[in-house]
Amino acid sequence: MQDTERKEALKQLKQERKEAIKANAAVAKQQKKDLGRITERLAQGPATPLEVAQDLGMPPKEAMWYLAAMRKYGIVMEAAKSGDYFTYELVPQGPAAC
């Protein structure tokens, strides 16, 4: 397929998937916002998932999910334990992966 044909086909595909792309973009936007808030919170010091959830007003399960994802992609790491919970802190100069 020629470059011009390819560009045209991609354009058409985007048009066909317009609604799905819009919905997925909205999800990604919210995720970026949430990640930013968690990063800001952790910049103040290590926190447990419960503390992150309480401080940011998000369900604890969601905070845990984000922290696990941020750990997977090298943004946060596990830190000291606080009671029954582990705290998480930012990886110094971690890659901007999420």
Place this chain on the structure above:
Amino acid sequence: MPNGDTQKFDSLVLGGGIAGLAAALDLADAGYRVAVVERDATIGGKMIRLSKVFPTLDCASCITTPKMAAAAHHPNVTLFTMCRLEGAQRKDGKLRARVTQMPRYVDPAKCIGCRQCEYECPVMVPDQEQGGFTARKAIYIPFSNAIPQLALIDRDHCMMCGKCSAVCPTGAVDQLQTEREFVIEADTMVLATGFELMTDFPARAYGAPGLGDNVISSLQMERLLAPHGPYMRALRPGDGKEPESIAFIQCAGSRDLQLGKPYCSRVCCMYAIKQAMLLSGALPLADLTIYYMDIRAFGKNYEQFYNNAKAMGVEFVKAKPIIAGNNPDGSVVLRYEDQEGGSGAVSREHDLVVLSLAMLPAFAPEEIVPVSAATDGFLKVPQPKLAPTLTEMEGVFTCGAAAGPKDIVDSIAEAGAAALGAAKYLAAQRGGRAA
């Protein structure tokens, strides 16, 4: 390979789990050319997703990965991932299987598995390979030891931003890929389609509308226990608490006539005991309770394994609890009739509850392969005693959990029997000559 192409093999193995791979390798080692058709993006099946195996407590990944690699590198084995069998019929003595390969939206010839696309992608999606407890991206490699080590795009979540294309060093991203149909022609087939866990949790028995954040399935617990799990330690998914009390509910869906699953899933007792033992090592202070109907420890060294668990302090309670509710602190309330203690109805709270869910067939043969399913939904084997791997179709064999719930030991043994059956059939087709 162009659309509509026909590829010729001696045998087709449907399913790239441990049973399918074992059968494929046995046939390939005997000199036969084998096509392995797998619906997932990676081979390895359920076993590669486990933490350790009972009763030896071997690392599942450590013993599955070499089999996966052996299949991938064997000169007589060709792997077809992300493929769906549309139909298989015998015509003029040859088995003709119509296969559809789903698009990866990544060119497998160009992808080098560097994961730069995954790191760059801005969309996070619950990672089902990790029980949904963490995220993957809309473009991703399923897991670190997936085979083939190729990225794929989850089109349902992709926003076509182009960041993956921009960062890919080999220009492998191809959003215009489409489904591809082709035919595999072979003399024999081995159906190794495995199982799925029940997902429509029985609300009647286990609470409605939701079970709560801290009620998980046994396969999710496998991921929590795996060295490369979502948290790299056993934590409660609802809030990250290190659980002090963990309960297992056995026969969750199995042996239940009202749910239409009257059969025993055969592996749940042993994997619950295994998980409890692993948890007792990871969390020495945690209380571990297994609520059971009967303990079925039928295999070699299984009874000893059960006794070891009891000696390690795992509590066994003969009861069939219901999930009565969830407390604000995330703990789960169970309610059950104390069958042995005589205390009547009892309520107990646990930080985390694991449901040992029923195994269900992963493949319905209707209108795809002319073999039938038994009343339990698993493949029917006409001679279950003397030839448990034979199916109703000439030259078609089965192994592993495709024909019924089975543990890894029995699946591997059956895979060898199915491969031998297929090899005998192939030799007979060629006038008694082996490969």
